[in-house]
Amino acid sequence: MNNTEDRKILEGIATGDEVIITAFYKKNLPYIRRYILQNSGREDDVEDVFQDALVLIYQKLKEDSLELHASLRTYFYGVCKNIWRNRLRKNKKMIITEDVLTNEEAVDPVVIENIEQKEREHVYRKHFLNLGDACRQVLTLLFQGNSMKEISNITGYSEGYTRKKKFECKKSLLEMIEKDPMYTELKITPEKE
C-alpha cells in the first residue's frame, strides 16, 4: 500500500463508508467512462464495469488477499480494463484503442484470477438485486439454511405460499440470468472445456 490516502480509501471500501466510496466513485468514473466509451462500450457498461471492479476489490479486502504494487488508482483502472477487455473478447468486439493506456497504467497489469467465475458471480448478483423485496427475503432466508417452516414463521406467509413463492422467485431469477447476454457467453465456456 502506497500512501495514507490509499489506505483510507481501502478502509472505506472494506467498511462500506458511503462518503469515501462516493468520493472515489466521482473522482474515477470519468476516466473509466472515457476508456469504455472509446472502446465500443455504452453508458450501461461503464457503470457495470466500474461497480464490478469495486466489488472485486471489496472481496479481496475481505479475504485479505489484496496486494498493491502501485497506487490504488492504477490498480483499480487495471481491474476495470481487464474486466472490460474480457467482456469485449467474449462479445468478439475486440477493438481496443491502446492509446488510452498511459504508461503509468501499463506498469502493473492486473491479472484477475478466475475471471470467468467472477463474471458469473456479477451476473447472478446483479439479477438477484433486481428482484422484488419479497422474493429477495424468501430466497435469502432459504440460502441461510432456513426450512420452509422457519421461513413462513419469519415472513408470516403460510407454508404452502412460501413454498410456491420460493419456487417462482428462483425460477424467474434463473430465467433473468439466462436472458442476460453476458450469461450466454459464460455458459458456453464450460461446455467447450
Added chain:
Amino acid sequence: MKRTPELFEKIEGYLTKTLPKEELIAFEKEIAGNQELKQEIEKHRSLHQIVSDQDTLEFKEKLKQIGDQVKKEETSTSFFSSFWKIAASIVVLFGVGTLLWYSLNNQDHTSDLYAQYYEPFPVEDISRGDGNVALQNIMKSYTQGNYNDVISALEKYPDSLKNTQLQLYLGNSYLNTKQEQKAIIQFKNIQKTSQYYENGRWYLALTYLKQGNSKKSKSILKEIVQYNGIYKENAVKLLEALK
C-alpha cells in the same frame, strides 16, 4: 428441462446434503446420465453461493445506490448547463430574428424597386426577312411571356447565344422564372465591345436588386452612370432610391 417445485426441492436437498440416503443415490444416478440436469444444478449452486455472501451483496447494493446518486447529480449539473445553453440560444434567436426581420424588410424594399424599374428587354425584330421560323416562334413565346418555352428552345441551341440579343432574351426569361443565378451568367457574358453591353449591365444590376443584394447592384449602377448611356437617368434614380 421443465422446472418444477419438486425438481427444485430435490436440487436444494442435494446441495444442502439433506436428501434421504435412498433418494440421494437415485438422484446421483440421474445426474450422471443427464448433462442438462448437471447444468441446472450448477446454476442453483452458483445462486446459493452468491446469495449466501450477504456482505458482498450489501456492498454491491450500496454501490448501486451511490452510482444512481452520482448519475442524478451529473444529470442535474447537465440540466443546469443545458438551461444556460437554452437561454443563450434564445438570445441568439432573438438576434437572428432581428437581423432576419431587418434583411427581409430590406429585401421588401429592393424587390419593390425591382418591380418599379424592371421591364423585359423589348423585342426587336431580329428575324426580319430571314424567315427563320424557329426564331420567330421563340420571339413569339417571349412576347407572350412564355419564358419557359423560350428557355427550353434557346438551351437546345447553345450556338444561337453568340447573338447578344438572344442572350438578353434568355437572361430575361431566367429572371422571370426565378432563375436569377442563370440570368446573372447570361448578362455577365455580354462583352464590353457589344452594342448591348449597357443593356446587359442594366439587367445585371436589376437581377442583383431582385436578389436583395443592393451592394452589388449599386456598384453596377454606378458603372452605368459612368457609361453615360440610355440607362443613365434610371441608374441615377435607382441609386438615389437605394441610399
